[in-house]
Amino acid sequence: MADDFWNKPRPGSLEAVAIGCTCPIFDNNRGAGTDDDGGWDVSYGCPVHWPRTAEPAEKES
Numbered sequence: 001m002a003d004d005f006w007n008k009p010r011p012g013s014l015e016a017v018a019i020g021c022t023c024p025i026f027d028n029n030r031g032a033g034t035d036d037d038g039g040w041d042v043s044y045g046c047p048v049h050w051p052r053t054a055e056p057a058e059k060e061s
């Protein structure tokens with residue numbers, strides 16, 4: 001599904017940060033993944049990892 005994601009440096013890794021990633025470095029253990037679930041914590045609006053088509057979680061009206 002999200003092939004794009006796997007073609008990029010992991011969130012929080014030095015490689016990702018070098019190309020503009022704004023995801024948490026420490027929370028992601030520098031790209032190794034979070035301690036919680038083995039996934040990654042992606043920052044809202046990260047230019048590298050935030051999906052282009054993603055919608056805001058909540059919309060104020």
Ligand SMILES: [Zn+2]
Nearest residue numbers: 021023046049
């Ligand atoms: Zn990122």
